[in-house]
Amino acid sequence: MLTVADLSDRRRVLVRQADEVSERVAQVRSAGIEQVLAAALGTDDPERLSEGTSALDLLARHLMGTART
Numbered sequence: 001m002l003t004v005a006d007l008s009d010r011r012r013v014l015v016r017q018a019d020e021v022s023e024r025v026a027q028v029r030s031a032g033i034e035q036v037l038a039a040a041l042g043t044d045d046p047e048r049l050s051e052g053t054s055a056l057d058l059l060a061r062h063l064m065g066t067a068r069t
Contacts, residue, residue, distance in 0.1 A: 006012040038044045
C-alpha cells in the first residue's frame with residue numbers, strides 16, 4: 001500500500017495499491033490455510049479439510065462478486 005497526503009484536503013490521506021508486491025505480501029499470499037483450518041475444524045481429516053477449503057473458496061468468490069451461478 002502507498003499513502004500520500006491529499007493536497008486538496010490536508011486532513012485526508014490517499015491510499016492506493018502499490019505497483020509491486022512486497023516480499024511480505026508475497027509470503028502471506030503463498031501461505032496455506034491448512035493448519036489454521038484444521039485447528040478451527042478440530043480435525044486433520046483430508047476430506048473435511050477439502051470441504052472446508054471449498055466452502056471458503058465459494059464464500060470468497062461471493063464476497064468478491066465473482067461467484068458463478
